[in-house]
Amino acid sequence: xxxxxxxxxxxxxxxxxLLVEKGYINVTMRKxxxxxxxxxxxxxxxxxxxxALIHSLIEEGMDILHQKIKECLAAESDSAAQFKRMCHxxxxxxxxxxxxxxxxxxxxxxxxxxxxxxxYRRARSNLQQFADVLHQARGEKQPxxxxxxxxxxxxxxxxxxxxxxxxxxIDARIPKELFLTRTVDYAASMLNPxxxxx
Amino acid sequence: xxxxxxxxxxxxxxxxxLLVEKGYINVTMRKxxxxxxxxxxxxxxxxxxxxALIHSLIEEGMDILHQKIKECLAAESDSAAQFKRMCHxxxxxxxxxxxxxxxxxxxxxxxxxxxxxxxYRRARSNLQQFADVLHQARGEKQPxxxxxxxxxxxxxxxxxxxxxxxxxxIDARIPKELFLTRTVDYAASMLNPxxxxx
DNA sequence: ACCGTAAACTTAACACTGTAAACTAAAACC
DNA sequence: GGTTTTAGTTTACAGTGTTAAGTTTACGGT
Numbered sequence: 117x118x119x120x121x122x123x124x125x126x127x128x129x130x131x132x133x134l135l136v137e138k139g140y141i142n143v144t145m146r147k148x149x150x151x152x153x154x155x156x157x158x159x160x161x162x163x164x165x166x167x168a169l170i171h172s173l174i175e176e177g178m179d180i181l182h183q184k185i186k187e188c189l190a191a192e193s194d195s196a197a198q199f200k201r202m203c204h205x206x207x208x209x210x211x212x213x214x215x216x217x218x219x220x221x222x223x224x225x226x227x228x229x230x231x232x233x234x235x236y237r238r239a240r241s242n243l244q245q246f247a248d249v250l251h252q253a254r255g256e257k258q259p260x261x262x263x264x265x266x267x268x269x270x271x272x273x274x275x276x277x278x279x280x281x282x283x284x285x286i287d288a289r290i291p292k293e294l295f296l297t298r299t300v301d302y303a304a305s306m307l308n309p310x311x312x313x314x
Numbered sequence: 315x316x317x318x319x320x321x322x323x324x325x326x327x328x329x330x331x332l333l334v335e336k337g338y339i340n341v342t343m344r345k346x347x348x349x350x351x352x353x354x355x356x357x358x359x360x361x362x363x364x365x366a367l368i369h370s371l372i373e374e375g376m377d378i379l380h381q382k383i384k385e386c387l388a389a390e391s392d393s394a395a396q397f398k399r400m401c402h403x404x405x406x407x408x409x410x411x412x413x414x415x416x417x418x419x420x421x422x423x424x425x426x427x428x429x430x431x432x433x434y435r436r437a438r439s440n441l442q443q444f445a446d447v448l449h450q451a452r453g454e455k456q457p458x459x460x461x462x463x464x465x466x467x468x469x470x471x472x473x474x475x476x477x478x479x480x481x482x483x484i485d486a487r488i489p490k491e492l493f494l495t496r497t498v499d500y501a502a503s504m505l506n507p508x509x510x511x512x
Numbered sequence: 513a514c515c516g517t518a519a520a521c522t523t524a525a526c527a528c529t530g531t532a533a534a535c536t537a538a539a540a541c542c
Numbered sequence: 543g544g545t546t547t548t549a550g551t552t553t554a555c556a557g558t559g560t561t562a563a564g565t566t567t568a569c570g571g572t
Contacts, residue, residue: 119538119550145530155551157531166530222420222477243485265488268478269471269500276474277467279420287441290463302467305503317521317567343559353522355560364559 124162126152131169132176135215140223143170170219177216178238181209185242195253196307202246203274203303207296210278217282221275243267253307270303322360324350329367330374333413338421341368368417375414376436379407383443393451394505400444401472401501405494408476415480419473441465451505468501 120126130151134143145166149156163169188201210217247267254263277299280286286295318324328349332341343364347354361367386399408415445465452461475497478484484493 118548123549144528146528157552158550160531161549239483240485264485265492265496268484268488268493269475269496272474272478272497273467273471273500274474275478276470276472279477280466280470280473283419285437286466287438287462290466294463295466298463298467299470302471302504306500316519321520342557344557355523356521358560359520 120152120154123152123154123158127154127159127162127169128172132173135173135219136213139215140218170223173216174220175238177213177220178242180213180216181206181220182238182242184209185245189245189249195249196304199246199249199253199307200300200304202249203270203300204296206274207278207299210274211281211292211296214282217278222279222282243271246270250306266306270306273299273303318350318352321350321352321356325352325357325360325367326370330371333371333417334411337413338416368421371414372418373436375411375418376440378411378414379404379418380436380440382407383440387443387447393447394502397444397447397451397505398498398502400447401468401498402494404472405476405497408472409479409490409494412480415476420477441469444468448504464504468504471497471501 127148131143131148134147134151145156145159148169149159159169163172184205185202188205189198192198192201243264244267247263250267250270251263277295281292281295325346329341329346332345332349343354343357346367347357350356357367361370382403383400386403387396390396390399441462442465445461448465448468449461475493479490479493
């Protein structure tokens with residue numbers, strides 16, 4: 117019956133290939149179809165629309181990132197070290213998978229239907245991981261400081277750093293490695309909750 | 315001779331109107347032209363292409379932001395207070411001018427020709443303002459810590475916070491005001507350069 | 513006053529994009 | 543073997559940025 121051997125998987129493969137090698141703008145229905153060897157409309161047999169196709173790739177990326185974050189917990193026993201490693205891993209993921217990062221975190225809301233709330237689970241789970249480790253590293257002192265807020269601050273920092281780096285908006289005088297370690301250090305300052313309010 | 319009264323300005327006006335009211339995706343050559351009452355191709359008489367038109371709006375936005383940052387210096391005498399106010403102003407600019415912010419800082423590099431290096435002046439100048447105030451607030455102690463790097467860290471935080479907020483990716487349990495003041499506080503922690511390296 | 517030229521603007525067209533509807537071929541079922 | 547369902551294609555539409563050619567209008571010179 118089937119003219120193709122698992123067409124859905126082939127579409128996903130070529131879409132991923134196109135994303136990683138040529139960037140998001142080159143992920144078009146026609147280009148994906150051409151690489152697969154089918155017609156553009158055939159994609160609609162397996163994906164409701166382009167957004168659904170991209171969302172599948174987003175989920176893949178979320179899985180990869182989630183895996184990398186989880187590995188940080190196993191690699192260290194000290195929770196402060198775990199936290200730093202997690203920050204480093206997040207940055208490294210963005211730096212080495214720029215196109216994945218773009219679709220996962222930088223796609224304009226207007227340009228695409230928002231990533232369905234239900235599927236934010238992995239993203240939220242990552243944030244919760246940061247919050248948990250942060251909470252643990254500080255040893256339950258000062259329970260008034262909500263770790264979720266601090267984790268959100270850290271996420272903001274990491275996301276901003278990655279975005280600016282990928283957009284090549286970091287001053288050329290700052291070497292990549294310095295930028296990376298400094299960002300981790302700044303994030304790690306959240307481990308010592310000595311804040312003065314404004 | 316002229317069929318229109320300062321067509322270039324009218325184009326810019328309607329493009330700005332469309333951007334602010336309807337968002338970046340709705341800034342199309344045909345929609346701008348329709349609002350102006352001219353043909354789409356007439357725009358090309360005054361702007362090389364769509365990018366050039368958008369860049370004009372970007373420059374406008376940069377000017378507005380630059381102005382707001384400058385006002386912070388006048389509003390306070392203490393340089394630490396100036397710094398905090400600058401951070402707050404940056405966030406507020408993004409929060410209240412989401413569409414300007416999008417074209418200024420979030421347009422995918424691939425989707426648009428990179429913002430010409432020469433025109434980064436205002437953006438760089440903003441970064442330098444942050445670096446200068448940071449340097450001054452710390453009173454020249456520890457000259458080894460390059461304020462440019464720290465200013466870049468702060469910029470990363472502010473940009474990340476704004477981006478996540480505008481994309482509505484901040485946990486609903488965190489009120490906007492708390493998020494705002496916490497971000498400013500975190501940025502302000504750069505004023506006390508007590509960093510432990512990793 | 514008239515002609516030629518240059519400036520301002522429009523018309524028509526091209527190569528793309530995502531997507532819906534209609535059509536076709538092949539397999540599955542009874 | 544005939545009918546229905548599945549898998550896939552063909553065609554078409556409305557939208558995008560942009561280019562090239564055509565048109566109208568105003569200006570300058572003799």
